[in-house]
Amino acid sequence: MNYFKEEQYFRQKLLWLVILFFPAFSLYGIYQQVIMGNIIGDKPLSDEGIITFSLIIGLGLPVLFWFMKLKLRVSSEGLHYQFFPIHIKERLIAFEDIKNYKARTYSPMKEFGGWGIRFGFDSKAYNVSGNKGLQIELTNGRKVLFGSQKHQTLAKAMKKAQNTN
Numbered sequence: 001m002n003y004f005k006e007e008q009y010f011r012q013k014l015l016w017l018v019i020l021f022f023p024a025f026s027l028y029g030i031y032q033q034v035i036m037g038n039i040i041g042d043k044p045l046s047d048e049g050i051i052t053f054s055l056i057i058g059l060g061l062p063v064l065f066w067f068m069k070l071k072l073r074v075s076s077e078g079l080h081y082q083f084f085p086i087h088i089k090e091r092l093i094a095f096e097d098i099k100n101y102k103a104r105t106y107s108p109m110k111e112f113g114g115w116g117i118r119f120g121f122d123s124k125a126y127n128v129s130g131n132k133g134l135q136i137e138l139t140n141g142r143k144v145l146f147g148s149q150k151h152q153t154l155a156k157a158m159k160k161a162q163n164t165n
Helices: 013-019 021-037 047-067 109-111 151-163
Strands: 001-007 069-075 076-085 091-094 098-105 117-118 122-127 132-138 145-146
Touching: 001 151, 013 021, 021 047, 069 117, 069 145, 069 151, 098 151, 109 122, 109 145, 132 151
Parallel strands: 122 145
Antiparallel strands: 001 069, 069 076, 076 091, 098 132, 117 122, 132 145
């Protein structure tokens, strides 16, 4: 039985302004070098190289970010998570591996250096947007924070699922 489900996507407007800079820059490079014949830089890429670069970075990066998502699910087993496409399969933190947890507000930049999958000395964070999440302390002493737009509901679902075992 599922007690909680949430999917989060990278849809922040400022982030997309930055991401969409890459295809715009790539198209400008193709226009200048391939169409107009103006060589770009001291050590320019070949025309085929600039087209390949544009496809990989200019098209690939926005497509990657569009489909990237954080999925969270609470079942009677524990907390299931997947940061797609980094994690192809869902992962599980079993209740027996959890010492405690709490819903909290955090500072993504100060505590973790931003959003995404972030590593610290004794902690890890999976976050997509916002500054609310569920902090889990594992029995081995490590901490994992999962960003959530419904952090209070997530904490309540964890308690309910854990108490049914």
